[in-house]
Amino acid sequence: MADWLPQHVIEASDDPDVHLAFERQTVSVPISVIVPLKSLREGIRESKKYAQIVNSIKAIGLVEAPVIIADTQHSGRYFLLDGHLRIEALKELGTETVDCLVATDDETYTYNKRVNRLPPLQEHRMIARAVERGVAPTVIAEALGLDVASIHRKFRLLDGICPEAAEILKDTICPMNAFDILRRMSPTRQIEAADLMVGQNNFSLMFAKALLAATPDDQLAKQPKKDKKADANGPTAQQIARMERELAALQTQVKSVEDSYGIDNLHLTVARGYIVKLLSNALIVRWLSQHHQEYLSEFQRIAEMESIAPASATLPIQD
Structure with a gap:
């Protein structure tokens, strides 16, 4: 030819x-x-x-x-x-x-x-490596068709996430919003939550919020005062108990099908x-x-x- x-x-x-x-x-x-x-x-x-x-x-x-x-x-x-x-x-x-x-x-x-x-965590590593090699975030954003704020957010994806939890989620489709929720937990609880998400094959934001709501206070990460004030309207003990009952009922339904x-x-x-x-x-x-x-x-x-x-x-x- x-x-x-x-x-x-x-x-x-x-x-x-x-x-x-x-x-x-x-x-x-x-x-x-x-x-x-x-x-x-x-x-x-x-x-x-x-x-x-x-x-x-x-x-x-x-x-x-x-x-x-x-x-x-x-x-x-x-x-x-x-x-x-x-x-x-x-x-x-x-x-x-x-x-x-x-x-x-x-x-x-x-x-x-x-x-x-490409899973979100691998996106983070790719962008982090490019930044470490001197590539400007604006150049990365232009090449990927994203805004600069998204590049910065992906670059900081693992801030506050323990290495063990990151390793569990490295090949999953866990979205960035779910990492924001995990960041509010202690390292031990992050590992438990990551295992639950993988075991249930559920990486949705709602499931991550449910795990956060069911997390005891002593397993929450220390937050700045302004964040604590923002959490004043968080779920009450009664709401958490109701969520636990609903979760148990949902698990029963899943088992039945x-x-x-x-x-x-x-x-x-x-x-x-x-x-x-x-x-x-x-x-x-x-x-x-x-x-x-x-x-x-x-x-x-x-x-x-x-x-x-x-x-x-x-x-x-x-x-």
């Missing part, structure tokens, strides 16, 4: 059992010959995520190379497996060519499903697995894209599902 110019070489693994899913060299391909396998949903160009990707590319360039595969029926044309928003952002910025990874497997499941999203939930979840997992297998076939994806685009969009949403729990806000990933 004369229009492919090798750019970077990717080292192969020493393990003979590991099979590379892409060519070792990235290539430069004209954006005009790349055909997306799915259409962008309506309004995506006005979304915050899309704006963050555009700002990120403007500030630091493209971080993740899009993934393509050659169209065997049309020489010189390539299908886009991953990176639809990135390609759209590059078009908006007037870019004509892009460095791409060339896939060897004709499937899209890996890129939609097997992608690690565990059996049926497991069976239902198994059925849904099998159905989702079948859809994922269908979408791993590029021929089926292309046919759906041409004849039943509405079904393809819904199938892709199902295939990309990680959990029924609501997703937390994270730093932009160049999709």
Whole structure:
């Protein structure tokens, strides 16, 4: 392919059992010959995520190379497996060519499903490392499409959090507001609360507040006088007792549906697995894209599902 110019070489693994899913060299391909396998949903160009990707590319360039595969029926044309928003952002910025990874497997499941999203605590460490290396918060904010205040808040995320609790929550989706609640507890209570949040797989602000309300006074962190005054209207002993009763009742309800939930979840997992297998076939994806685009969009949403729990806000990933 004369229009492919090798750019970077990717080292192969020493393990003979590991099979590379892409060519070792990235290539430069004209954006005009790349055909997306799915259409962008309506309004995506006005979304915050899309704006963050555009700002990120403007500030630091493209971080993740899009993934393509050659169209065997049309020489010189390539299908886009991953990176639809990135390609759209590059078009908006007037870019004509892009460095791409060339896939060897004709499937899209890996890129939609097997992608690690950055937990809030890892965001903090990434920003802290950048600041330690002399990068100004304003530069980081511009690159990530965030305001400077958000960068400062993420930088101070672990202030007042004991290392043991931070270690427990390092790979979770615990939001920043929940860390604000944990900060009001003693280190021992922080560890207990973090264990409870992980055990219940519940990192919501309301659950964190419930844990704080159930925390004895001797396990609360010492607060400045102005904060104590602000807590004067906090929950009373009667309210705490009522919350404990409601929590016990809720736990009973959860226990009662565990059996049926497991069976239902198994059925849904099998159905989702079948859809994922269908979408791993590029021929089926292309046919759906041409004849039943509405079904393809819904199938892709199902295939990309990680959990029924609501997703937390994270730093932009160049999709």
